[in-house]
Each structure stands twice: as C-alpha cells, then as structure tokens.
Amino acid sequence: MHNSTPLERRIDAVAHALLRDASERGVRAGLVEFAVFVLKQAWACIFGAALLAVIVAARLWYPDDAVLARNDFLTIAAIVIQIVMLAARLETGREVWVIVLFHLTGTVMELFKTDVGSWAYAADGVLRIGGVPLFSGFMYAAVGSYMVRVYRLFDLGFTHYPKRRLTVVVAAGIYVNFFTHHYWIDLRWVLLAAVAVLWLRTTMYARIWRTVIRMPQLAAFAGVALFIYLAENIGTWAGAWSYPDQADGWHPVALSKLVSWFLLMIISVVLVTLVYPPRPPTTLEAGPETGESARTGRSDSGKS
Template structure:
C-alpha cells in the first residue's frame, strides 16, 4: 500500500494475514473483493461520515437552551475530529495541506454565497465569520479528506490523464464562476463540457485487493457527486443549513445542485493531483517500456 499512514500499514498487514489462503477465483473471491472495496470506501469517508453523524445527533439530542450554541458545538466537534485524524494517524500531515486549502476555498465561497442569499445558517454562536459558522469549512474539508484518502487506499493509477496545467486553469474558472454567475452569465454548462472533454479519455485503475478494476474517470466523478448530494440532503434535513426553498419546511435539495457539487468536486480533484501527481499504473508503464525496447 503506497503512501499509507502507519496505522493503515498495520491494518493492511493484518488483513493480508486474515485473507491468506482465500480463493483466487469464483464467487467467494468476488465477494471478498467487494467486501474489501466497501471497507476501504468506508474508511476513506471516515471524516465526512463522522461529521455528518455529529450533525444528525445534534438535531435529535442537542438541547435548544444549552449555554453553548449548537453551531459552536458543531465547530468544536469538527476540530476534535480533525485533531483525532492526525493524532491517531488516520491522516498524514502532507494530506492535511490539501484539506486545509480546500477548507479555506470553501469558507471564502460560503461567505459570499450566504451574503447573496444562496443559503443560510442559524444565526447563533460566536465561532463564526459574518453569517458563516466555522464548522461549514469542515464540510468542504471532508470532501478533500475523502479524495486524498481514496487515492492512496486504492493505489490509484490513471491512463490518459490530462495535463495538470490544463486542469488547474479549468478549476480556477470553475471557482470564479461560483461567484461571477451572480452578476454575469452562468458558464457552468460550458465548464461541464470542458470537464468532459478533458477527462473523457481518462481511465482510473483502482487496486481493491488482488484485483485492479478499471473505470472511466468521468463515471467516478458522477458517482462521488451523487453521494455528496445525498449527504447534503441529510445535512439540510438535520438543520445544519437551509436553502431559500427550505425556509418554510424541509424538502429535498434541488437536483440542480448536482451540477454544482460535480464542479466543486473537480476543484478538489485538481488540488489532490498537485499533491499526488497522477501516475500511469506500474504494470502498464513497464509494458510500454518493454514494447519500446523490442
């Protein structure tokens, strides 16, 4: 396992001992691979899932008359989760830089979006900047955490990945459009088309355990955006924030937000790619070198 934390290396060694002698083909082998896939995905989501559980728990059990405002309690809980991720070596210091950067870019966008009325938070607590409670940035950090963790847990490799400078320009354009479309033309559909053009040829190679699966990267992007959208529905239902059409009572988040999350996720992908430059899988790279020597 490349780039794993010390804890993950120990867990990986234990899992290999446990699965030693497991069948290499047939139904049981496929079931084991699927189980490993689910466990790795769950581990990659640990930051976001824990934060979401805290938000839901606060909706049910946090006293409305508590001396500490609920938003402040959520912020403190988010900080403690992040500290635990580092102390227990669930996350490396190198990855923290990406998460912090995504946290900051998300917070800046939150300040603007709440100011123009795109969504709103409860107006309580002291741990806030303007109308934005500080725990909101950790929700963006959760997306960044998932991205960096899934990269190493599945030892991701890519074929035909676009030039990183091109992806960086597109990510900047996406971020600017989140602000600019409020007073200018919304370019999201052009940006979505640009994402498709850049990443359409790209195939992701993910090592599960014994098997490596190959998936078009755009399909992965769509899947991640859908899961973020589902988490957003849970977050708004739990009262963490609300869109204007939810002010009179909760209703599912508009499916149009899927395109927003898809584009925002691209920013996270680009940030992670600057920390972990996309690599061609070793087996393919060695094959290409062998072919060139013939």
Template structure:
C-alpha cells in the same frame, strides 16, 4: 500500500493475514473483493461520516437551551475530529495542507454565497465569520479528506490523464464562476463541457485487493457527486443550513445542485493531483513501450 499512514499499514498487514488463504477465483473471491471495496470506501469517508453523525446528533439530541450554541458545539466537534484524524495517523501532514486549502476556499465561498442569499445558517454562536459558522469549512475539508485518502487506499493510477496545467486553469474557472454567475452569465454548462473534454479519455485503475478495477474517470466523478448530494440532503434535513426553498419546511435539495457538486469536486481533484501527481499504473508501463516521463503529467 503506497503512501499509507502507519496505522493503515498495520491494518493492511492484518487484513492480508486474514485473507491470505482466501480463494483467488470464483463467487466467494468476488464477494471478498466487493467487501474489501466497501470497507476501503467507508475508511476513506471516515472524516465526512463522523461529521455527518455530529450534524444529525445535534439535530436529534442537542438541547435548545444549552449554554453553548449548537453551531459552536458542532465547530468544536469538527475540530476534534480533525485532531483525531492526525493523532491516530489517519491523515498525513502532507495531506493536511490540501485539506486546509480546500477548507479555506470553501469558507470563502460560504461567506459570499450566504451574503447573496444562496443558503443560510442559524444565526447563533460566536465561532463564526459573519453569518457563516466555522464548522461549514469542515464540510468542504471532509470532501478533500475523502479525495486524498481514497487516492492512496486504492493506490490509484490513471491512463490518459490530462495535463495538470490544463486542469488547473479549468478548476480556477469553475471556482470563479461560483462567484461571477450571480451578476454575469452562468458558464457552468461550458465548464461541464470542458470537464468532459479533458477527462473523457481518462481511465482510473483502482487496486481493491488482488484485483484492479478500471473505470472511466467521469463515471467516478458522477458517483462521488451523487454521494455528496445525498449527504447534503441529510445535512439540510438536520438543519445545519437551509436553501431558500426550504425556509418553510424541509424538502429534498434541488437536483440542480448535482452539477454544482460535480464542478466543486473537480476543484478538489485538481488540488489532490498537485499533492499526488497522477501516475500511469506500473502494469500498463510494463505492457506498453512508454517513456517513463509519461508517468507524471505536468
């Protein structure tokens, strides 16, 4: 397993010993591969899942009259989760830089969006900047954590990945539009078209165990955006934040937020691509007369 942490290498070795005599073909083999896929996805989501558990637990059991404000308690819990991710070798120091950068860009967006009334947090606690509790940045960091972890857990490879400088320009435009659309034309549909044009030819190669699955990358993007949208519904139900139409009582988040999460996820994809440059799978290189310089798209 490439780029795995020391703990993940030990888990991977144990899993291979358990599965060593498993069949390579047939229904049972397919079920094993599916189980491994689900377990790897769950392992990649451990940061976000732990944070979501904290948010729900704070809603259900945290006392209203506690001396420590609920938002501050969630911030402290988020910090402890991040420390545990590093202490137990679930993330590397190299990956932490990407997660911190996504944390910062997310917090900057939160400060602006709450100021213009896009959504709001409970005004309690001292661990906050303006009306934004510090735990909010960890929600963005959780997305970044998933992206870097899923990349190495599935040993991802890509064919026909776009030039990274082009994706960086598009990601910068997406981030800028999250701010400018409040007083200028909303370019999200143009940006979505740009995403489709750039990534439509791209195929993702993900190694599950014995099998490598191949999926259109745009389909993967859409699936991740849907998953984040579902998590957002849980977060707003738990009262971590609220949109204006939820002020009178909780209701499902507007499906229009799917496009926002889809575009925001592109930013995290681009950030991760600068840490783990997209590679053409070795099997593809062996089967085609391709110059090795195509392994990394600049």
C-alpha cells in the same frame, strides 16, 4: 498501499494475514473483494462520516436551551475530530496541507454565498465569521480528506490523464464562476463541456484487493458528486444549513445541485493532484502478496 499511514499499514498487514489463503475465484472471492471495497470506502470517508454523524446527532438530541449554541458545538466537535485524525496519524503531513486548502477555499465561498442568499445557517453561536459558522469549512475539509485518502487507499492510476496545467485553468474557471455567475453570465455549461473534453479519454484504475478495476474518470466524478449530494440532503434535513426553497419545510435538495457538486469535484481533484500527481497504472497490477508488477502495457498519463 501507496503512501499509507502507519496505522493503515498495520491494518493492511492484518488483512493480508487473514486473507492470504482466500480463494482467488468464485463467489467467496467476489464477496471478499466487495467487502474490502466497502471497508476502504468507509475508511476513506471516516472524517466526513464522523462529522455527518455529529450533525445528525445534534439534530436529534442536542437541547434547544443549551448554554452552548448548537453551531458552536458542531464547530468544537469538528475541531476535535480533526485533532484525533492528526493525533492518531490517520492523515499524512502532505494531506493535511491540501485539507487546509480545501477548508480555506470553502470558507471563502461560504462567506460569499451566504451573503448573496444562496443558502443560510442558523443565526446562533459566536464561533462564526459573519453569517458562516466555522464548522462549515470542515465540511469542505471532509471532501478533501476523502479525496486524498481514496487516492492512496485504492492506489489510483490513470491513462490519458490531461495536462495538469489545463486542469488547473479549468478548475480556476469553475471556482471563479461560483462567484461571478451572480453578476454575469453563468458559464457552468461551458465549463462542464470543458471538463468533458479534458477527461473524456481518461480511465481510472483502482486496486481493491486482488482485483484492479477500471472506469471512465468522468463516471467516477459523477459517482462522488452523487454521494456528496446524498450527504447534503442529510445535512439540510439535520438543519445544519438550508436553501431558500426549504424555508417552509425540508424537502430534498434540487437535482440541479448535482451539476454544482460535479464541478466542485474538479476543483477537489485538481487540488489533490498537487499532493499526488497522477501516475500511470503500470504498478497497479501487482498481486497483494508479492508486490510484483504485471505491466498493463500502458504508460501514458498526464504530466504537468
């Protein structure tokens, strides 16, 4: 696996040993590929899944009269999860910097959005900045953790990737619009069109086990946005935060939020490319045993 951690290399070696004699065709081979796909996705989500599990557990079992406020408990739990990730070397040093950047950019947006009433947190606890409990930044960090981990776990490669300087401009515009649309014209649809134009021709290649799959990059963005939207519904149900229209009782988050999460994916992807520049899929067609490359014949990718 590209730039994998020591633990991931050990897991990969065990998987190779167990699956070395697995059939390359038929139902069993398909089931192996599917199982590896699910396990890699689960491993990529480990930080976010752990944090979401703590949020749900706090909703179900954390006592209302506890000395430690629930929001403070969630913040401490998020810090512990992050420390474990680092101590167990489940994240590389370069990834930590991008995750910190996710944390900071997310916290700044949280401060603004809660101030203008876009959503709200329970007003308990002392580990907070204004109306924003500190665990909220870790939710953005969880997205960052997933994005950087999925890149190397699936050895992602791209064809027709747009120029990175153009993606930075669009991502910056998206981030600014999250603030300015409260006071000026909402440009989200213009930005959505810009995203479509930039990434329309881009194809993403991902190695599972023996199989390399490919899909339109825009479809991958939409899939991740849907996944986060589902996680957001769990988070609001668990009372981690709420939207104004949920004040009288929980109900599913408005589908319009999918557009916001889709645009957030662009910011996430651009930040990840600062750590892992997009590369062509020419080295992805390797068999898992040999590591030899079977060229795809396509070498075009975005360069800054």
